[in-house]
Amino acid sequence: MWRYDGRTPTADSKVTGVRAVDRIAEIDALRGFALFGILLANIVFFASGYPAHLAADPAYASRLDSAATWLIAFLIDTKFYLLFSFLFGYSFTLQIDSAARADARFTPRFLRRLGGLFVLGILHAVLLFHGDILTTYALLGLILLTFRKVSTTVALASALMLTVAVAVTVLLAGNPVAVDSTAALIEGARTTDAFRGGPGSVIAEHLRLVPAQLASNAGQAPLALSAFLVGLAAGRGRVLSDLDRYAHLLRRIQWIGYPVGLAGALVFASGGGTRNTGTLAVGLLTAPLLAAAYGASALLLLRSRMGSRPVRGLAAAGRMALSNYVGQSVICVLVFTGCGFGLVGRIAPSLVILVAFAIFGCQLAMSAWWMGRHRYGPLEWVLRVITYARRPSP
Template sequence: MTNHSVSSAAAPARPGTAARRILDVDALRGFALFGILVVNIAFFATAYPWHGVDDPAFSSGVDDAVRWFVALAFEMKFYLLFSFLFGYSFTLQMDSAARAGASFRARMLRRLATLFVLGAAHAVLFFHGDILTTYAVLGLVLLAMRRVGPRTAMITAVVLTVVVAAFIALASLGGLGPSTDTAAALAGGQRSTAALEGSPATVIAEHLRSMPQMLSALASVQAPAALAAFLVGLAAGKRRVLAEAHRHRRALRTVQLVGYPVGLAGAAVFASTGGTTGLNMVAVALTVVTGPLLAAAYVATLLRFFGTPTGHRVAGALAPAGRMALTNYLAQSVVCAVIFTGWGFGLIGDVSPPAAVGIAVAVFAAQAVFSARWLAGHRYGPVEWVLRAATNARRPQWRRTA
């Protein structure tokens, strides 16, 4: 969710320049933002998945196929991509502080504190599946480890991933995983739906009620997996992998050749057991290991694609949304809350999985257009401006100068 100050609004057409490399990073962030929305909107459109069951109102073959595809290609992958980019951007923040002669530790503490406040408000008001508070807390760990070398960071990430996967698998085999009483889950889904479609007060109350369950899921799976991705991003930043992608063509091809077959195999098992709704813990453990490989394959594919003329144009379309990732992430939740909950139209439970994905595509397309227009006249997105002001403890320039 972090951002940087170099503009990509007027990136040159020729590949290989510094601006072009920044454009690619922003485009990756925009791509990740789209994937996050596709996953999250399913949890706005119906409350049943929060209770471990699919919405019984949508059980057609098309509905099941869309849910399966989202679980296969998106769930447990795109938040890893976002986390990787957070770790990578951490190195950009380090470089920025060094150039300014400022204390990186003080800057980052202010930045993480602001992220936590924004995330807490986001979780209570609009979406209790918020990731910003988790990033803020894990950012403290990354801050403490900022001086480790790339090799140590990668080894730590691999060990952490294996330990988490082993813990989940052993807990499941020992009967400690979640068990779903279908009747109780359906009743819970109905109760949560009624609360979320009621009024802003009942929406907030439901978010607070479900917060302990959400925090437990974050602590056991998402947080350690995100920390591992942070460390991979930190290592990539120190090795300038994204900034000098043209020097790593062979490695990118290897990542694709390994990541797609292994990652898709694990994703197929995960999707076939219900994805993040079913939460088959053996499948989750498998995905903890294979999901990062598929996410890495996505990154490798996009970096190679962005090096082509067509890919460069696609990167140019994605990059503005990525430069305003924090603003757009929060705006996605606000828009979805207005569409689906008591903050607005209260359509929760009335929109099928295919329609929800269609809405996600439309929302992201609108954000891409808006972001490009906004950045034509402003240096930062609105929330990025606030975050930068807090980070640097001074007011940044708001509009672009001629």
């Protein structure tokens, strides 16, 4: 495993002076991999107004388009935000260590960071993407803070109980965001028309979608917190810092995660996804296992000889993941809404996937260029100023 200081790869070296500890490339690369999955999940909400109301766009009902929609539900939906959440929990332990090395109080730092994330998330949700996750992360971070001193066993047990409790609640109480199909089609058309307008129309529609999005986030939040706690446990064991030691664990995660996770994903995608209470419950139970298998596979690949080049490309994107996450929304707004080309509702789902690949390819190139010249991404720099209450050293 090689480590790097953000610009030049080095061979298992410790950095002296400004940087106390090298960044571990595989962690950033895994974050970059998760970022691509999130783009694939989110872009459908920019490309059409119907998914926001749990409906398929009736203009695209061909076999190819249906297959593309099914594939996203099968492999992507409800999986990658869990991987990103796991990394949030893992990074929490790294931030604790960073404060300890600097002999600084951790809690004020972390609270300032959460405040910055919350404000940024509000702006993101109103101006760019109603499905923002940053505000949810900021609020859940307050709960994560209370778990700071619990044992690893308690953290993992709490994660398991949260996942099971959410699935059982959905199964017994029903899907809180479900609507009837006729209303969904009407609302989907309304949202699509609103997104074809200018900035005022887009922002107004984002605000109108707030209640539905809050209900959706309420369903996602417990699972995100569960992934936070698994990340907290993994961070304490420094799993991602010593992949050779934990390679057997990663393979075991694959052996369990893929059979169970793919079986659950098949039920989820084929049975109606989030529109069906039963399939949603199955998806919620099994998505964490498939997300874990994805992460394990990515790490095993990235630590191999074949993975050296992907590590370099993905790591740069992962180092500025916050900027890239918001940047994806900026690009999608320009491509799909009336603020730019106005292509919402005019691109088939099968082609939307190709658009996502093109966007992420551009982000990989831009990230490599930017991180070759700067220590932090633009929004990472802003968040660091807020976290440390001072300008970062160059």
